[in-house]
Amino acid sequence: MFSLLIYQLLSLLLLPLLLLALLVRSRKQVAYRQRIGERLGWVGIQQHGGIIVHAASVGEVMAIKPIVEGLLKQYPELPLTVTTFTPTGSAQVTKQFGDRVQHCYIPLDNMISVNLFLSTLKPKLLILMETELWPQLIHSTFKRNIPLLLINARLSQKSLASYQKLRWLISPALNKFHRILAQSEENRDRFISLGAAPERVSHSGNLKYDIRLTEALETKVEALRQLPIANHRVVVAGSTHQGEEALIIKAFINVKELYPDLLLVLVPRHPERFDKVQDLCQQHGLAVARRSANDAIGEQTDVWLVDTLGELLAFYGIADICIVAGSFFEVGGHNPLEPALFAKPIIVGPNMANFNDVCEQLLRAEGMVQLKGVQHAPHQQQLHQHLQHELQHLLGARDEAKALGQNAAALLAKNQGAAQRTQTEIEQLLN
Numbered sequence: 001m002f003s004l005l006i007y008q009l010l011s012l013l014l015l016p017l018l019l020l021a022l023l024v025r026s027r028k029q030v031a032y033r034q035r036i037g038e039r040l041g042w043v044g045i046q047q048h049g050g051i052i053v054h055a056a057s058v059g060e061v062m063a064i065k066p067i068v069e070g071l072l073k074q075y076p077e078l079p080l081t082v083t084t085f086t087p088t089g090s091a092q093v094t095k096q097f098g099d100r101v102q103h104c105y106i107p108l109d110n111m112i113s114v115n116l117f118l119s120t121l122k123p124k125l126l127i128l129m130e131t132e133l134w135p136q137l138i139h140s141t142f143k144r145n146i147p148l149l150l151i152n153a154r155l156s157q158k159s160l161a162s163y164q165k166l167r168w169l170i171s172p173a174l175n176k177f178h179r180i181l182a183q184s185e186e187n188r189d190r191f192i193s194l195g196a197a198p199e200r201v202s203h204s205g206n207l208k209y210d211i212r213l214t215e216a217l218e219t220k221v222e223a224l225r226q227l228p229i230a231n232h233r234v235v236v237a238g239s240t241h242q243g244e245e246a247l248i249i250k251a252f253i254n255v256k257e258l259y260p261d262l263l264l265v266l267v268p269r270h271p272e273r274f275d276k277v278q279d280l281c282q283q284h285g286l287a288v289a290r291r292s293a294n295d296a297i298g299e300q301t302d303v304w305l306v307d308t309l310g311e312l313l314a315f316y317g318i319a320d321i322c323i324v325a326g327s328f329f330e331v332g333g334h335n336p337l338e339p340a341l342f343a344k345p346i347i348v349g350p351n352m353a354n355f356n357d358v359c360e361q362l363l364r365a366e367g368m369v370q371l372k373g374v375q376h377a378p379h380q381q382q383l384h385q386h387l388q389h390e391l392q393h394l395l396g397a398r399d400e401a402k403a404l405g406q407n408a409a410a411l412l413a414k415n416q417g418a419a420q421r422t423q424t425e426i427e428q429l430l431n
Helices: 002-013 015-025 058-063 065-074 087-100 111-121 135-143 157-164 167-174 185-193 215-225 244-256 271-283 312-316 353-364 377-396 398-414 418-430
Strands: 051-054 080-084 102-105 125-129 148-153 179-182 201-203 233-240 262-268 288-290 303-305 321-324 346-348
Touching: 002 015, 002 111, 002 135, 002 167, 051 065, 058 065, 058 080, 058 087, 065 080, 065 087, 065 418, 080 087, 087 102, 111 135, 125 135, 125 418, 135 148, 135 167, 148 418, 157 167, 157 185, 179 185, 179 418, 185 201, 215 312, 233 244, 233 312, 244 262, 244 271, 244 377, 262 271, 262 312, 271 288, 271 303, 321 377, 346 377, 346 398, 353 398, 377 398
Parallel strands: 051 080, 051 125, 080 102, 125 148, 148 179, 179 201, 233 262, 233 321, 262 303, 288 303, 321 346
Antiparallel strands: none
16 A cells, blocks of 8 residues: 555656646647646546446557447447547547547546546546556556456566566555456466466467458558559558668569569558658658559559558558568557458568567468568668568569468467457456
């Protein structure tokens, strides 16, 4: 209890600095200075007494889709609130669920904001996801006798080492969850080593395997195929971060000398970087078409810049090769299972820390290529050469590229089912 009191005091003292950090970040993305009241627990939501599901950002919002759809179908009488932390996650909630769910930001983790938030919504169940361990939110929810569930829980070796230093705070928080549903046995063991009671933690599988080709997605992919890209071979680089576009562009330019019909589809992770990425492409002499402007894709187009939200999955569907970014430097990678849905050959960089389990399974199944190399900036030359080599190889070895994609798709199909297991746990807590 003493450790929690220390945390409560520090979280209140640091609140002005956290608000300042949001304002600083809003210089690049203005949405961070909007709806500040929600960050402080003032949520303009009328319906209460339902379920709260927290998904931090875009990837998590997409992963919880089967859970949210299941809850909407099974408990139509209960208001469902989906919270996020990032503006891009917020936009994805609106895009994916519309007015079928309530939405607001999760409050900053201090006693006043959290209790105001909970007093307004009065939930019957709070569901957190992956690594979203907010001690005050967990404690306040527990004290109100509201069931807590951590789903799709993951804990990398690096995060485990960091959390061990805060064991005095994190271990009590873990044991306030009714259940912790881990992505894998390895993740289950890490939560237990951090202090979670073994009987509270189980391996339910990874929700990110439970992506499916919906009718709406198939329609979107088909619409993209109708655009004049038939004369191009398409490389899609998804969820790129600063520094990665330069590396990918250099490799692309060299490979395009051998394959003049090559089209690079760049999908930056953060909207505030769209213009900078276009400038970077043009500095390299590349002709750019922007998705939001409906620019025509002609034979002279080099780069198709996808400056829209929520369309990456559909663009993977029209690719010949998919590069899953966030994996070349310190970010830790994004979801490689999305291109696997379309049986596409996948290339990732050396750092897939966020998806270690998935990455290892894909590599064992020969369903993905992972580049070797050092992630730090001085070694970008080495990485771009490795990327260039793999692009050239897969474009030339079509049977091998096809086999990679088929192996990835088979692994995806084999590991689905986490959503149903999670749904069963939710039912037990609500009934």
